[in-house]
Amino acid sequence: MKKNLFFLILLGILLSSCSTKNNEGLYNLTASEWYRQIIKDLQDKDLEKADEHYNGMASEHISDPLLETTLIILAQAHIDEEEYQLAEFYLDEYNKKFGSSRNVDYIRYLKIKAKFDAFGVPNRNQALMLESQKEIGSFLQDYPDTEYNPLVQTMLTKFNLAVFYLNDTIQDLYKRTGRMQSAEIYQQRLQENEFYKQSIIKPELPWYRSIFEKF
Incomplete structure (x- = not known):
């Protein structure tokens, strides 16, 4: 009986060892x-x-x-x-x-593009938008002659527009809830923005998302 038990334990160890070896990867x-x-x-x-x-x-x-x-x-x-x-x-x-100096602008451009691609919904990711604006500003200052300048400028414009839209939404929320002092602060921000008084088509959410995401 003891011999059979010892044999089973030994067999289990061998099988476990083989399994581990097979799962070790390349x-x-x-x-x-x-x-x-x-x-x-x-x-x-x-x-x-x-x-x-x-x-x-x-x-x-x-x-x-x-x-x-x-x-x-x-x-x-x-x-x-x-x-x-x-x-x-x-x-x-x-x-x-x-x-290296020959590709560092390309890598920083790809990192900015990753953030831009991550930005999907206009009234979300406020921290991401502000961080991306700052990063793009730094990139354009460090590499004014980079070939990626037009692409990054386009991303910056879209981020700026998204921030303007978000501020407008927050200002409207404060007005509707009677918090006029806060609404005036955001109104001032809107008036100082490059898109103020321009004709802008606001992004629209699908009805099934707007139920849950509208302020």
């Missing part, structure tokens, strides 16, 4: 093999695996040139999936490993 691959695996993960729409395999690639090939391409691809893949914090992580990694 290792000791060349940079090209890691790269092909990550591309396959992206083709399979498995971003989690792609992230995992990037970690393996980065740990085994700290400064391989293929990492440069891989980081940009992964950043764009996460932007496409609206996972903007992960996209920024990869852009920061790119900047640390491969950032």
